[in-house]
Amino acid sequence: MSENIALARNYLxxxxxxxxxxxxxxxKRIGVLYLIAIMASFFLGGVFALLIRWELLNPGRDIMGPDxxxxxxxxxxxxxxxxxxxxSIPAALGNFxxxxxxxxxDVAFPRLNLASWxxxxxxxxxxxxxxxxxxxxxxxxxxxxYSTETTTSVISMTMGAFILGFxxxxxxxxxxxxxxxxxxxxxxxxxxxxxxxxxxxxxxxQVLATPVLGITLLLLVLERVFGIGxxxxxxxxxxxxxxxxxxxxxxPAVYIMILPGMGIISELIAVFAHRKxxxxxxxxxxxxxxxxxxxxxxGHHMFVSGQSPLAAMIFSFLTFLVGIPSxxxxxxxxxxxxxxxxxxxxxMLYALSFLFLFTIGxxxxxxxxxxxxDVHLHDTYFVVAHFHYVMMGGTVMAFLGGIHYxxxxxxxxxxxxxxxxxxxxxxxxxxNVTFFTQFILGTKGMPRxxxxxxxxxxxxxxxxxxxxxxxxxxxxxxxxxxxHSIYRGRPAGSNPWGALTLEWTNSSPPPPENFDEAPxxxxxxxxxxxxxxxxxxxxxx
Amino acid sequence: xxxxxxLFMPPGRSTIAGEVDTLFYFIFYTSVVxxxxxxxxxxxxxxxxxxxxxxxxxxxxxxxxxxxILWSVIPTILVVIVFFWGFKVFIxxxxxxxxxxxxxxxxxxxxxxxxxxxxxxxxxxxxxPVGKPVKLLMSSRDVIHSFxxxxxRIKMDVLPNRYTVTWFEATDPGxxxxxxxxxxxxxxxxxxxxVKVLPxxxxxxxxxxxxxxxxxxxxxxxxxxxxxxxxxxxxHSVDGTLLVGPSFKGIFGHVxxxxxxxxxxxxxxxxxxILNPQxxxxxxxxxxxxxxxxxxxxxxxxxxxxxxxxxxx
Numbered sequence: 001m002s003e004n005i006a007l008a009r010n011y012l013x014x015x016x017x018x019x020x021x022x023x024x025x026x027x028k029r030i031g032v033l034y035l036i037a038i039m040a041s042f043f044l045g046g047v048f049a050l051l052i053r054w055e056l057l058n059p060g061r062d063i064m065g066p067d068x069x070x071x072x073x074x075x076x077x078x079x080x081x082x083x084x085x086x087x088s089i090p091a092a093l094g095n096f097x098x099x100x101x102x103x104x105x106d107v108a109f110p111r112l113n114l115a116s117w118x119x120x121x122x123x124x125x126x127x128x129x130x131x132x133x134x135x136x137x138x139x140x141x142x143x144x145x146y147s148t149e150t151t152t153s154v155i156s157m158t159m160g161a162f163i164l165g166f167x168x169x170x171x172x173x174x175x176x177x178x179x180x181x182x183x184x185x186x187x188x189x190x191x192x193x194x195x196x197x198x199x200x201x202x203x204x205x206q207v208l209a210t211p212v213l214g215i216t217l218l219l220l221v222l223e224r225v226f227g228i229g230x231x232x233x234x235x236x237x238x239x240x241x242x243x244x245x246x247x248x249x250x251x252p253a254v255y256i257m258i259l260p261g262m263g264i265i266s267e268l269i270a271v272f273a274h275r276k277x278x279x280x281x282x283x284x285x286x287x288x289x290x291x292x293x294x295x296x297x298x299g300h301h302m303f304v305s306g307q308s309p310l311a312a313m314i315f316s317f318l319t320f321l322v323g324i325p326s327x328x329x330x331x332x333x334x335x336x337x338x339x340x341x342x343x344x345x346x347x348m349l350y351a352l353s354f355l356f357l358f359t360i361g362x363x364x365x366x367x368x369x370x371x372x373x374d375v376h377l378h379d380t381y382f383v384v385a386h387f388h389y390v391m392m393g394g395t396v397m398a399f400l401g402g403i404h405y406x407x408x409x410x411x412x413x414x415x416x417x418x419x420x421x422x423x424x425x426x427x428x429x430x431x432n433v434t435f436f437t438q439f440i441l442g443t444k445g446m447p448r449x450x451x452x453x454x455x456x457x458x459x460x461x462x463x464x465x466x467x468x469x470x471x472x473x474x475x476x477x478x479x480x481x482x483x484h485s486i487y488r489g490r491p492a493g494s495n496p497w498g499a500l501t502l503e504w505t506n507s508s509p510p511p512p513e514n515f516d517e518a519p520x521x522x523x524x525x526x527x528x529x530x531x532x533x534x535x536x537x538x539x540x541x
Numbered sequence: 542x543x544x545x546x547x548l549f550m551p552p553g554r555s556t557i558a559g560e561v562d563t564l565f566y567f568i569f570y571t572s573v574v575x576x577x578x579x580x581x582x583x584x585x586x587x588x589x590x591x592x593x594x595x596x597x598x599x600x601x602x603x604x605x606x607x608x609x610i611l612w613s614v615i616p617t618i619l620v621v622i623v624f625f626w627g628f629k630v631f632i633x634x635x636x637x638x639x640x641x642x643x644x645x646x647x648x649x650x651x652x653x654x655x656x657x658x659x660x661x662x663x664x665x666x667x668x669x670p671v672g673k674p675v676k677l678l679m680s681s682r683d684v685i686h687s688f689x690x691x692x693x694r695i696k697m698d699v700l701p702n703r704y705t706v707t708w709f710e711a712t713d714p715g716x717x718x719x720x721x722x723x724x725x726x727x728x729x730x731x732x733x734x735x736v737k738v739l740p741x742x743x744x745x746x747x748x749x750x751x752x753x754x755x756x757x758x759x760x761x762x763x764x765x766x767x768x769x770x771x772x773x774x775x776x777h778s779v780d781g782t783l784l785v786g787p788s789f790k791g792i793f794g795h796v797x798x799x800x801x802x803x804x805x806x807x808x809x810x811x812x813x814x815i816l817n818p819q820x821x822x823x824x825x826x827x828x829x830x831x832x833x834x835x836x837x838x839x840x841x842x843x844x845x846x847x848x849x850x851x852x853x854x
Contacts, residue, residue, distance in 0.1 A: 066727045139724050145701060146684040146725060151827075233702030239685060240700065274596040276603050304687065305698045306705045309635050313628050320620040324613065331612040334579060337586035339600035344591070352583060359579045363572035366620065370627030373565050375634060376694045379687060379722040443549040443565075445691025447722040450730035454718065498596060529601030 010412065010509040025110035026512060031096030032410065033117055037124065038092050041083035046475065048076035053468035056461045059453050066451040070137040073449060077140030082161045083124055085395055086253065089260035091171050093402045094199050096410060098175060100503035100510065101193050103184025103519040108177040116170035119163060126160030139449060144231040144242040148223050155224060158217040165210045172206030175199050184502065186521035193501045193525040194283050198263025201287040205252045205294065213249035240305055247298035255294040257391055259287055261398030262329055265354050268401050269333045270526045271499045272348035273340030277526045279332035286325035293322040303374045312371055319369040326362055330355065345497065346420040350401030353428050357393025361386060364439065382442025388435045408492030412509040415485035419477060426474030433467025498535040501525045554717060555693035556710040560630045568623055634695065637708035641676035648679065648686035648699040648721065649831050651728030652772035659748055664771045664836065665734040667719065669711055670744035676708040682831060687723035690736055698723055711738040727785060731775045764848025767841055779852050786830060787823045791854035798824040811846045
């Protein structure tokens with residue numbers, strides 16, 4: 001690969017011009033557009049996170065007052081959830097990779113795909129508007145009656161989330177049809193890469209659960225504007241009903257966030273252990289099992305909300321059930337390492353980080369699923385730590401692994417492996433310093449969403465804040481070498497990792513139509529026991 | 542349990558705390574074992590099967606029925622045990638004993654009020670006897686709050702439209718932290734209280750003295766005490782700092798700007814502002830103060846006003 005890759009015809013340079021990007025129907029370009037928007041959101045949410053940790057360095061005021069603090073933690077949560085983590089893997093990486101993995105030219109509905117990006121931008125504008133007009137201060141959960149009483153701009157943020165929901169539904173719908181209809185000849189359901197299975201399970205939740213969020217947020221807006229009274233006790237409404245509605249979406253949404261991450265981890269472990277994945281069926285079906293059970297566990301957010309003990313008991317039991325498939329996946333990934341040929345390239349470092357952190361995230365979920373211990377831990381920093389271990393230690397690590405894995409395919413160039421490893425280590429250490437500390441803060445009784453706190457919690461808070469700086473540094477390093485690699489990185493070649501899935505059979509970056517000839521499948525996605533493939537040479541289709 | 546608690550848990554000071562902690566540490570140590578297995582597996586395989594040269598064909602082993610059943614069934618059994626255990630203790634927390642002392646708890650932005658069986662009340666300080674079950678019947682005047690005493694391991698949301706109930710039996714005299722754990726706005730992290738656990742006889746004496754207090758103190762001293770104990774301190778400073786509400790410093794005897802017009806700060810103005818806070822809103826502040834009607838008696842009002850009078854520039 002000594003020729004100048006900028007000259008080769010590929011989706012990045014054919015056709016040229018800003019207009020050709022903004023009106024593109026190419027899933028790869030839309031994936032890149034999503035990637036840019038999502039990284040901008042992640043940056044913004046990250047800045048808010050650093051501000052939160054700075055303010056919490058000492059009790060009382062450090063850099064902002066209580067009103068500002070309440071707005072900052074709300075914006076951190078809302079941006080990270082609605083603008084970053086929900087669309088992150090499916091809309092950016094999924095868009096780029098899915099059709100290529102299937103051997104297809106594009107998704108089933110390219111125009112709908114572009115529309116979903118514009119709807120995302122439109123929703124994001126509402127959210128950004130809300131930031132500048134007395135930013136919302138309700139927490140990302142918008143609990144009533146606080147959210148109907150506060151004077152901050154709840155409506156623009158909830159309308160933003162409402163609109164973003166449609167973007168999510170369209171992407172999900174598109175993926176379901178694409179996976180059903182556009183698989184390459186010979187690709188049966190049991191030869192689908194596991195990332196595709198994960199996107200499929202995710203898409204089902206996106207399509208079925210997101211409308212409920214839309215309805216809930218619309219009711220909240222109606223409540224604020226017209227005082228319809230559905231959540232207002234003075235008019236016979238019930239604020240706890242809001243919580244049921246909200247979590248009916250938002251718990252499945254947790255799996256919209258983590259399932260695609262699990263899909264990426266299945267790819268990474270198999271590729272970098274160079275090994276047939278252990279328990280393909282178990283991993284694929286556990287994704288579907290998680291997707292379905294996830295609809296039935298929302299009440300575990302509400303064990304102390306005043307819901308009946310009978311309901312609490314049922315939700316607790318179902319919560320434990322949904323944990324089992326995740327546990328099975330972890331064991332399958334572990335078993336895949338057995339007798340493999342393990343490489344520790346950067347994507348694999350993130351995959352191993354994921355195994356480590358997600359296991360902690362999952363196990364600490366048991367404390368919260370068990371009724372008696374949840375009573376003590378609910379709404380403390382233990383919960384904050386738990387969901388950051390799952391969402392950041394899980395999904396974000398998988399996302400970063402995926403970014404580093406498909407980066408050479410997206411841009412045709414390789415980043416600096418040295419700096420990438422430095423950043424991965426910084427992120428891993430920074431993350432644990434920041435968030436493991438918060439488990440102890442939580443069990444000791446420190447409530448979440450507190451602007452001020454008792455002196456006894458100060459040392460742990462300070463330690464956690466120091467962790468956030470290490471974490472921030474890791475991301476700055478990452479930003480620098482990734483941007484640098486787009487312009488100066490060495491050409492990556494078509495299959496730098498020696499992977500067997502179809503997206504590695506075309507050139508990097510891929511041609512606009514993905515494949516020069518329609519690929520025909522001759523082996524499974526993980527047949528490392530049958531097909532000899534070397535790093536740098538195209539995977540043979 | 543010792544006074545500092547264990548690595549993870551704060552000291553346990555209620556009859557239920559020990560049971561919660563036992564379950565906590567059961568889950569904890571079981572989790573540590575599973576975590577150790579995963580980390581050991583990653584580490585061992587990573588070293589043993591690291592790529593040495595170019596990767597060739599590798600093992601096609603993709604199933605092992607015995608192993609897969611084992612790693613599905615063992616965790617399932619363990620979580621079912623945890624589920625039943627958690628449920629059993631939860632039900633205990635949920636059902637107060639019949640002979641429990643019933644105290645009415647009201648949460649509002651941003652303080653707690655407690656009304657005792659004999660009608661006396663207290664603010665931000667819940668006073669209870671040691672060794673007696675106490676049932677809390679709770680409701681909110683505004684948004685949702687949550688009543689959390691870490692040392693007792695109890696927590697329950699406090700709702701505006703219905704009563705919620707929790708109970709505890711304190712095992713040791715002492716003073717324990719009470720937090721609001723449902724986000725309720727600007728003063729959420731200041732909505733702190735204490736639970737004061739007294740020996741039975743002292744509790745009775747406290748009840749009989751009424752919650753009035755202030756015996757043997759000048760009105761100014763008593764007012765200064767009420768300023769803290771009745772939670773004025775949460776929103777009003779005495780040093781000129783602007784919090785949720787205006788500072789008390791030097792306001793007496795001066796004209797203050799209202800949202801609509803102005804007013805002279807005298808005894809009647811202060812009395813009205815305490816009992817009917819929405820009547821006159823000082824310019825630049827939000828009308829968020831709750832009424833103290835029924836919370837302060839006349840002697841307490843007099844003392845508080847005397848205290849505010851004493852706060853000169």
